Amino acid sequence: MNSIVENTELKTYLNPQSKLSAFKYLFLFLTVLWCAGFMLPVLPDFSGKPIVHQLLKYNYSLVCHQSESASIYLGNDQLLVCARCSGIYAGALLILLLALIKSFSIKYSLKPLFLFSAPLAIDALAIRLGIYSYSKIIALISGFLFGAVLIFYVLDSVKNSFHLLNKNI
């Protein structure tokens, strides 16, 4: 009887589906934490010490140029990342939330990745070449598409990895 219980527990523990769920929740938690970090200064009651603000600003400066003209403002307060980066994180967050409800799968193709990354690449290149000036809306949307498709692939790959691991045990 004991061995049956142990086997059932072991099967549940090794079940790739439960592992994937745990991974999704952890990933979502970390992404929410990350997004909260760059939105913290816009909170009306943010009473963080200057060193906290400075540390946060420096942290996000490692992953974003934080240009004033390219950033989103909520009232007088500036988000700690630019419009494009905000879009990337928003896209990732949305897909992670959707992934909790529905499971996605991509059948061995990198085409969607290139297709959804193209707007971001084209927009960045066009701005660099001076074809048109920077638009926060375009940057936000192209970033959103890129962030969404990237997390889509990461989740799919992690799912495959858990199935593979399960197969090898």
Next chain:
Amino acid sequence: MNYKKYLPSIITGFGAAVLSTIPGLKSLNCCLIVPVAAFLSLYLYNRTMGDDSPIKLNRALSYGLITGLVAAFFTSLFDLLITYLTHSNDLVTGLQQSEDFMNQFNLGPLMDQSIKLMEEMVKEIEKSGFSALYAVMISLSNFFILSVFGMLGGLIGMAILNKRNRPHI
């Protein structure tokens, strides 16, 4: 522990740190350098081992983490070294611009205190080439952010390389 196994991560992490010292390239790449380095470390591992089997999650994360940590160590080291030798860095050169910007928008007492803190760090750097607060701040930020983005790069690398290798699961 087999250190040779992690040689691709150490090399690409060091390469990422070297690239991050180039001002133009740093701002152009935003958060791309370390994730690409992590991706490259997985690719190099596969090439050197002649291993076409799908990359597992733990390998992707460990290679990404090591790439990020190595990049963080050398990025902090190079930054502190260059600051010590030149008595200047991005913080020193960008202080006036930040002050002008803050004054335009009148962002409140928190910003004033942040500016004061930055001025103190800048004074120390201009005087002796070193500020303990600055050193702690950049080291903490680098180790946290670059290791997170290294792991993310590892996950994206796993997604792309596994799609290319087309695992039969």
